[in-house]
Amino acid sequence: QVQLVESGGGVVQPGRSLRLSCVASGFSFSRYGVHWVRQAPGKGLEWVALLSYDGNNKYYADSVRGRFTVSRDTSKNTLYLQMNSLRAEDTAVYYCAKDNLYTSLGMYGFDIWGQGTMVTVSS
Amino acid sequence: EIVMTQSPATLSVSPGERATLSCRASQSVNSNLAWYQQKPGQAPRLLIYGASTRATGIPARFSGSGSGTEFTLTISSLQSEDFAIYYCQQYNNWPPWTFGQGTKVEIK
Secondary structure: OOOEEOOOOOEEEEOOEEEEEEEEEEEOOOOOOEEEEEEOOOOOOOEEEEEEOOHHHOEEEEOOOOOOOEEHHHHHOEEEHHHHHHHHHHEEEEEEEEEOOOOOOOOOEEEEEEEEEEEEOOO | OOEEEEOOEEEEEOOOEEEEEEEEEEEOOOEEEEEEOOOOOOOOHHHHHHHHEEEEOOOOEEEEEOOOOOOOOOOOOOOHHHHOOOEEEEEOOOOOOEEOOEEEEEOO
């Protein structure tokens, strides 16, 4: 069964750091890119970052570039989102989501999503 | 950045009726458009990609059309489980991959 499970969310003070994890099962990281998408409370979806299937390309939204870093450990089938210098506006549910098409870069939508992990940035 | 605009913000429909949702792109995205459904407390679910191709397991009552800048998601006969928020997303010009603000389909 193809599945993504996020963890690592919590309450953090502004300016601090947090690392989210996304464990994949049922598919190979080396064939599919995985994105991070967030959703602020009561708001819509905002794409955050992509780590390409080959691990060589990383893309970020302007709102997080320079503060967030995406990486992976293929031996653990785990994707990470390192979030530094957190701001109140980073408060959201963070989802990881898999590319629909293998060896693509975000083409044809995101077909598998995790259940999300909540990040609250507050003093 | 391509801006996606959905209309209406809320659509009130009776069960069994047809629902038509619109999505407009600020510039052409060709047919590189997806639709998602999201229910409260759940992750989004991919419904349509390539503007008109149903994703795996999606019922035939969901259909997508359009190309360029104008797109439509049609639900031919609304079932109780279809009341949700629907988002369009473009993947033609990236990054970023951009979503519309959503259309809420509610029970009339």
